Amino acid sequence: MHTDLVAALDIGGTKIAGALxxxxxxxxxxxxxxxPAREDGETVMRAVAAVLGELTASPLWEGVSAVGIGSAGPVDASAGTVSPVNVPGWRDYPLVARVREAAGGLPVELIGDGVAITAAEHWQGAARGHDNALCMVVSTGVGGGLVLDGTLHAGPTGNAGHIGHISVDLDGDPCPCGSRGCVERIASGPNIARRALEDGWRPGPDGDTSAVAVAAAARAGDPVAVASFERAARALAAGIAATATLVEIDIAVIGGGxxxxGEILLAPLRKALTDxxxxxxxxxxxxAPAQMGTDAGLVGAAAAVLARRPDAAAAGV
Amino acid sequence: MHTDLVAALDIGGTKIAGALxxxxxxxxxxxxxxxPAREDGETVMRAVAAVLGELTASPLWEGVSAVGIGSAGPVDASAGTVSPVNVPGWRDYPLVARVREAAGGLPVELIGDGVAITAAEHWQGAARGHDNALCMVVSTGVGGGLVLDGTLHAGPTGNAGHIGHISVDLDGDPCPCGSRGCVERIASGPNIARRALEDGWRPGPDGDTSAVAVAAAARAGDPVAVASFERAARALAAGIAATATLVEIDIAVIGGGxxxxGEILLAPLRKALTDxxxxxxxxxxxxAPAQMGTDAGLVGAAAAVLARRPDAAAAGV
Structure with a gap:
């Protein structure tokens, strides 16, 4: 008998994962x-409903008390809607109401995916035991979330901790978000690769021009590849330092591709933080590097909804 | 009979103010x-004790239940110590213990001065009714504080909201704090004046080269003076936007000299925020402009300590 059983959804541009x-x-x-990210909104919702349908078909479903959703953002937890950049069919889409309906009227909690991952790292990962933490995903984009005073700080709309879109270079390159010099514009994987290519780095025989290939070149000592990671590290350090100066975090957890x-990024990052x-x-x-794996989004969405229940202490969130 | 009477201390580099x-x-x-900022630490403490002595001599003192201190930073609320930049005789000075002793053993609450001003604006000023706010002092330095989820967010050491020392220009000019391109390095009064002078602005017959004089020149249409305020506004906007993106504030309150x-700063600031x-x-x-006057530090220190009491709702902090 599982007294604290919840359902979790992790909704991204590539896959929709669900779990009990x-x-x-x-x-x-x-x-x-x-x-089905390029389809219309109702088609995307049918994929969510199919995932929920598998979960509700489980004999364990009768023990489920609530549903937590971590979604690609922006989200609006106060309105119960989502507008994921990579799912154009969903704009102010009433995901909370639709999931509640598909889940037989259970309470539904919505947070951004960066916030969900933070909840997971705080509950069971690298931020465990830290009352004030920033957890980041550095990948195709740069996302994040905050734990303040021992509690997940999702913010009124569920988007807090959006460190990828703070400007650390007010005269810097335009960012697709409309601002300039954002952390993501300097430190995301595609930008690390772009900068290395612009500065003369060339891929190996396999033609791989991803940040993973740049990281391999940096480990092999290629100075242009090293410099591109160092630049990313400086932007991340400026953003992390800004966050610590604003809200007093004592740990920054770095995950994502x-x-x-590893140390190709973390060593210059620690050095830049002293600046x-x-x-x-x-x-x-x-x-510290992130500890939760690919299930972080699911575990975090569960943690966020468990934290809203009377037995919140159990989730430690 | 005042049932919620507290003592407040506002400790800065120029004056030590106290109140019931x-x-x-x-x-x-x-x-x-x-x-006595250039004297040794015990001499500074004697001035604090003299202020407290006047307060304890009041017939109202017997109703006082606690003491709130807002101090120039950095402070360390967890250790009960202060190390104000402008008071070199105090380094890790045990102010909380010393004030508790001078106040007959009453509970003492310590916060940074930016946090104190934020408590005041949230209680009775421009941030009243806002659950998520940044309040700033733009003056010789740039300080600030945060209200999150309806509550003052002082942080574990009482320094949260230190927006003056977040970098918005990671390759920018060195800041006395050791970092680069800090908001304060671009937007403080002395830096507004310095930049205007470097770019060719000249003072009037009175020789006044302060930011107040630059503001007057800007109002009269001097393009160099206007540009210096616009640059300050951009740095403030980048810092405010970063804060909003990280913790979801819905208002930024601007006070200080x-x-x-006024609009010489606020108009370009609002415009830059859209960027x-x-x-x-x-x-x-x-x-919004700040509403609290020179008593903000005292009222805020009182608010912070009132908020820790069972009747916290009364202070609305």
Whole structure:
């Protein structure tokens, strides 16, 4: 008997994952569909409903008390809507109402995907035991979330911690978001690769021009590849230092595909932090790699909804 | 009979102000001494004790339940110590213990001065009724504080909201704090004046080269003076947008001497915000001038300590 059983949905531009998750963060049932991201909104919703349908068909479903959703953003938790950049068929789409309906009227909690991953790292990963933390995903984009005073800080609309779109270079290159010099515009995987190519790096015989290939070149000592990661590290450090200076975090957890580059990114990042995190109360800031794997979004969506229940302490979120 | 009476101290590099403040934010008794900022730490403490002595001599003192301190930073609320940049005799100075002793053992609450001003604006000023706010002081330095989820967010050490020292120009000019391109390095009064002079602005017959004089020149149409305020406005906008993107504030309140420049600063600031605050959940961000006067530090220190008491709702902090 699982007394704290919840359903979780992790909705991204590539796949829609679902699970039943117990109060200890264990995934008991899974379902998944590709996201028909280029289709109309109702077609995308049918894929969500199919995932939910597999979950509701489980004999465990009768023990489920709520549904947590972590979605690609922007989301609007106060309105219950989502407008994921990579799913154009959903603009102010009433996802919470539609999921509630498909889940037999259960309570539904919506947060952004960066916030969900943060909930997972705080519950069971690298931010465990930290009352004030920034967790980041450095990948095709740069996302994040915050734990403040021991609690997930989702913000009124569920988007807080959006570190990829703070400007650390106010005169810098235009960002697709409309601003300039955003952390993501400098530190995301595609931008690391673009900068390396612009500065003369050339891929190997396999033609791979991704940030993974740039990271391999950097490990082999290619100075242009090293410099591109160092530049990304400086932007991340400025953003992390800004966050610590504003809200007093004591750890920054770095995950995502670019985060997996390891010390090629983390060593210059720690060094750059000494340049930007200078005030007494931010100097002890730690940087750690993420510990949660590909289930972070599901576990985090479950954590967020468990935290809203009377037995919230169990989730430690 | 004042049931919610507290004592408040506002400790800066120029003066040490004290007051007895009631649960409605009214100042009933005042005391003040110049800060002997260049003297040794015990001499500075004697000035604090003299202010407290005047307060404890009041017949109202017997109703006082706690002491709130807003101090120039950095402070360390967790250790109970202060290290104000402008008071070199105090480094990790145990101010909380010393004030508790001088106040007959009453509970003492320490916060940074930017946090104190934020508490005041949230209680009775421009941020009243806003659950998520950034309040700033733009003056010789740039400071600030945050209200999140309806509550003052001081951070574990009492320094949160330190927007003056987030970098918005990662390759920018070195800042005395050790970082580069900080908001304060671009937007403080002395930096507005310095930039105007470097770019060819010249003072009038009175020789006044302060930011107040630059503001007057800007109002008279001097293009170099206008440009210096516009540059400050861009840095403030990038910092405010970063804060909104990280923690979802819905209002930024601007006070301090430079803030008093009015539309010369606020008009380009609102315009620049449309450039940097681009994501859906930060686009509705309002900018408003501060409403609290020179008593903001005292009222805010009182608010912070009132908020820790069982009747916290009364202070609305």
């Amino acid at each position: 998750v117990d109060g200890r963060g264990r995934i008991l049932v899974r379902a998944q569909r590709p996201t 670019v985060g997996k580059a 930007y995190a200078t005030l007494s109360f931010v100097r002890r800031l730690a940087v | 403040v009631d649960g409605r934010g009214r100042i009933l008794v005042r005391a003040q001494r110049p800060t 430079v803030g008093k420049a 940097y605050a681009t994501l859906s959940f930060v686009r509705r961000l309002a900018v």
